[in-house]
Amino acid sequence: MRAYNERLVLSLVRRHGALAKMEIARMTGLSAQTVSVIMRALEADGLLLRGKPVRGKVGQPAVPMSLDPQGALFFGLKIGRRSSDLVLIDFLGQVMAKVHSAYRYPTPAATIAFAREALTQITAQLTARQNGRIAGLGIAMPFQLWDWAEFVEAPSDAMMDWKTVDIRAEIAEGADYPVFLLNDASAACGAELVFGSAPGQSDFLYFYIGYFIGGGVVLNGSLYSGRTGNAGAIGSMPVPDGRGGTGQLIDIASIATLEAALDAAGHASSVLWESPGHWPVDESILGEWIDGLSKALAHAIVASSSVIDFEAAVIDGWLPSEVRARIVAATRVQIEQIDLAGIRAPIVREGTVGHDARALGAASLALSQRFLVDSNAFLMDQ
Numbered sequence: 481m482r483a484y485n486e487r488l489v490l491s492l493v494r495r496h497g498a499l500a501k502m503e504i505a506r507m508t509g510l511s512a513q514t515v516s517v518i519m520r521a522l523e524a525d526g527l528l529l530r531g532k533p534v535r536g537k538v539g540q541p542a543v544p545m546s547l548d549p550q551g552a553l554f555f556g557l558k559i560g561r562r563s564s565d566l567v568l569i570d571f572l573g574q575v576m577a578k579v580h581s582a583y584r585y586p587t588p589a590a591t592i593a594f595a596r597e598a599l600t601q602i603t604a605q606l607t608a609r610q611n612g613r614i615a616g617l618g619i620a621m622p623f624q625l626w627d628w629a630e631f632v633e634a635p636s637d638a639m640m641d642w643k644t645v646d647i648r649a650e651i652a653e654g655a656d657y658p659v660f661l662l663n664d665a666s667a668a669c670g671a672e673l674v675f676g677s678a679p680g681q682s683d684f685l686y687f688y689i690g691y692f693i694g695g696g697v698v699l700n701g702s703l704y705s706g707r708t709g710n711a712g713a714i715g716s717m718p719v720p721d722g723r724g725g726t727g728q729l730i731d732i733a734s735i736a737t738l739e740a741a742l743d744a745a746g747h748a749s750s751v752l753w754e755s756p757g758h759w760p761v762d763e764s765i766l767g768e769w770i771d772g773l774s775k776a777l778a779h780a781i782v783a784s785s786s787v788i789d790f791e792a793a794v795i796d797g798w799l800p801s802e803v804r805a806r807i808v809a810a811t812r813v814q815i816e817q818i819d820l821a822g823i824r825a826p827i828v829r830e831g832t833v834g835h836d837a838r839a840l841g842a843a844s845l846a847l848s849q850r851f852l853v854d855s856n857a858f859l860m861d862q
Contacts, residue, residue: 484853485510489518490527490547491852498531498544519545526613527551527571527851547571552615552851555602556843557595557651558664558836559586559621560798561691562753565839566598571847573675573840577602582753585634586625588645595651616846618660619648620667620838622692623710660845663705664688666712667841668833669696670703672794674844674852677832681791685784685826687714687777688837689797689807692734699788717783719776732776735798738769756798756835770803774810781811782818785826796831804830 485508492507493499501519505512522528522545529548533541549570558565563582567575579598583590603611625642652659662670669686686696695714697704705711715730722732731737735752742749742765751760759766781793795808812828833840 485514486518486522487851487853489515489522493528493545493547494852498546500534500542500544502542525551549574550610550613552847553606553610553613554615554843554846555599555617556839556841556845557617557619558667558839558842559591559619559647560664560838561586561622561625564591564594565836566595566602567836567839567843568602569840569843569847573844573847575836575840577605578836578839582750585639587638588641588647588650591647592650614657615850616658616660617651617655618662618667618842618845619651620662620664620842620845621647622664622694658846658849660842660849662842662845663694663710664690664838664841665694666696666703666705666710667845668694668796668837669698669712669841670844670848671833671837671841672796672831673698673701673703674848675833675840678794678829681827683788683790684792684794685714685781685788685790686712686794686831687733687780687796688831689733689735689773689795689799690838691736691739691798692730693797697788714780714784717780719779719783722772722775729776729780733773733780737772738766741765741769753798757800759800759803766803770806770810774807775814777807777811778814778818781828782815782820782823782825785823789824790826792827792829794829794831796833796835796837798835801834 488508489504492504501512501515505515508515519528523530526548528545531544531546533543535541549572551571553576554569556567556569563580564586566579568577569575579601581594626639648659648661665688668688672686682701684698686698688694693715695712697712715728717729718726719729719732721727739749739752742761745762745765747762747765777795784790795804795811797804808828808830815825815828831837
């Protein structure tokens with residue numbers, strides 16, 4: 481019970497910012513004495529910082545407590561089909577360090593080597609106290625990578641190695657902190673839930689546009705991953721293909737589709753993976769991709785809303801901010817063209833975490849598992 485109450489206090493301070501003892505007691509229903517004991521313990525553990533007393537009211541001055549940014553640190557490893565990232569974040573979710581690697585396709589050996597080298601590189605820059613505050617590492621990656629060899633133009637034997645490797649165990653070898661694993665799109669959705677800065681919405685459908693589009697589902701304020709950890713696999717959803725037939729969302733609304741269009745036109749597609757800050761690509765090709773993508777997204781959002789009454793549909797991805805804004809605006813327009821009889825369309829908005837959502841979501845796995853309430857529901861058994 482004490483452990484749960486400590487996590488509850490940390491969750492409230494994370495959500496609301498600095499809080500005083502009486503405010504937490506009012507929110508939780510716990511006695512002021514119990515809250516005081518908990519907050520003193522968390523302060524002694526280096527997880528909470530004491531603020532300046534707030535005077536001006538009857539009685540003792542209120543002392544707000546906030547999260548200590550250096551109280552706990554977390555690694556997040558994103559393994560993608562075209563690039564990998566390792567990030568280190570503080571207790572507030574701010575990125576302290578990042579290492580990026582781009583490639584044509586991922587192999588287990590190269591990924592493990594990258595992770596170990598990047599971990600060594602980052603930890604070498606930390607103080608002894610900071611190294612002692614590392615509380616865990618999360619891994620976000622597409623499941624069943626071996627099934628995508630043809631799509632990423634990789635030798636089938638190279639990708640088949642993913643079928644037998646236990647990437648979590650390999651990365652965890654020698655680590656003195658826990659290591660967790662989650663589907664990359666679900667992890668990105670978790671990052672929006674934990675670190676997102678938009679007004680709180682307890683139910684939303686999430687889209688992450690990467691090499692392949694993926695998604696996640698948040699219900700009642702918690703990430704829902706389903707029976708096999710693959711809930712929100714919206715890439716498999718059938719949608720109009722723009723030619724009078726149907727196709728899967730993954731074939732229309734993925735960066736892979738834009739990459740193929742650039743390759744077919746004789747343009748360099750590698751620029752898409754070098755940096756998500758800016759894409760120097762031909763406007764006619766980009767505009768056509770956004771048009772097809774937004775129509776497909778609109779149908780996926782409406783179809784999903786006929787099953788669950790989502791408050792919002794959130795769109796993020798490995799995208800320049802101006803491209804993401806164009807996609808959201810175009811999707812809103814396309815939804816208005818669909819017959820919505822019997823359905824209340826959700827608000828369509830941009831994600832607030834950005835292109836690092838998968839890596840930050842990976843890092844949030846350890847944070848949620850160890851320090852926040854309602855975290856176990858979305859972690860896969862290891």
